[in-house]
Structures are given as structure tokens and as C-alpha cells.
Amino acid sequence: MADNARAKRLADLIREVVAQKLQRGIKDPRLGSHVTITDTRVTGDLREATVFYTVYGDDEERASAAAGLESAKGILRSEVGRAAGVKFTPTLTFVADALPENARTIDDLLTKARASDAKVREASSGATYAGEADPYRKPGDEDEAAE
Numbered sequence: 150m151a152d153n154a155r156a157k158r159l160a161d162l163i164r165e166v167v168a169q170k171l172q173r174g175i176k177d178p179r180l181g182s183h184v185t186i187t188d189t190r191v192t193g194d195l196r197e198a199t200v201f202y203t204v205y206g207d208d209e210e211r212a213s214a215a216a217g218l219e220s221a222k223g224i225l226r227s228e229v230g231r232a233a234g235v236k237f238t239p240t241l242t243f244v245a246d247a248l249p250e251n252a253r254t255i256d257d258l259l260t261k262a263r264a265s266d267a268k269v270r271e272a273s274s275g276a277t278y279a280g281e282a283d284p285y286r287k288p289g290d291e292d293e294a295a296e
Contacts, residue, residue, distance in 0.1 A: 159191050163189045163200065163233070163241075164186050164200070167186055167228075171225075175217075177220065183205040184217075186200060188200075195237065195239055201245075202246060219243065225241055
């Protein structure tokens with residue numbers, strides 16, 4: 150079992166090598182400049198690496214990019230092995246990152262919260278207190294109430 154620091158260094162190296170190779174070395178038109186490598190994770194035994202990516206575009210471009218990454222997996226793995234110099238080159242698994250969808254969901258929720266806050270602010274703009282403005286008793290008030 151390798152230590153976590155070594156796995157982290159290998160994951161960083163894999164991310165850099167894969168991103169550089171996708172940008173400069175792979176001629177597949179499905180893997181144009183709209184594929185971004187966001188994160189890489191390596192298992193503790195350094196045998197498997199998961200590469201997270203995002204694709205700028207619609208669902209059709211995401212599907213074609215996934216197919217392009219699967220077809221380029223062997224080339225990318227050999228480049229990682231050449232750069233890493235480890236005994237066993239990890240197998241690469243490409244997973245579409247859910248980060249853009251999560252960000253879109255959070256933005257939608259924040260928009261709804263802002264609209265709700267605006268409604269509450271509008272409803273409370275002309276409102277007055279149900280009782281007095283200051284509902285707390287003061288030491289001098291008890292003497293006036295007794296009289």
C-alpha cells in the first residue's frame with residue numbers, strides 16, 4: 150500500500166499529462182479544446198486512476214467526447230507510464246464531472262431564495278409592530294403601571 154502523498158503526487162502528474170496530451174497530442178476531432186480535466190484520483194495501491202472531466206457543449210458533444218476519451222485511453226495510459234516511471238501504470242477510467250450540473254442547481258436555488266427574500270421584504274415594507282415598538286419592560290415602567 151502506497152502512502153497518500155505518493156498517490157496524490159501521481160494523481161497530479163496524471164492530470165497534467167492527460168490534459169497536456171489532450172491539448173497537443175491527440176488529433177481526434179471529438180476531443181477538441183472543449184474538454185477540461187478537472188480532477189484525478191488514484192487508489193491507494195496505485196493501480197487505478199479515475200480522471201474527471203467536463204465538456205463545454207450540449208449532450209451530443211458530451212457523448213462524443215466520452216467516446217473519444219475511451220478510444221484514446223491506451224495512448225493516454227502509455228503517456229502516463231512514460232512520464233510517471235512507476236512499476237505498474239494505473240488503468241485510466243474517465244468519468245464526467247458533475248460539477249457544472251451542481252453549480253447550475255445551486256444557482257437556481259439561490260435565485261429562488263433571492264426572489265423569496267424580495268417578496269418578504271416587499272410584504273414587510275409597510276408593516277408595523279403588533280405591540281409596542283419596544284416590547285421589553287424597563288425599571289421605571291412598573292412604577293407607572295401600579296399608579
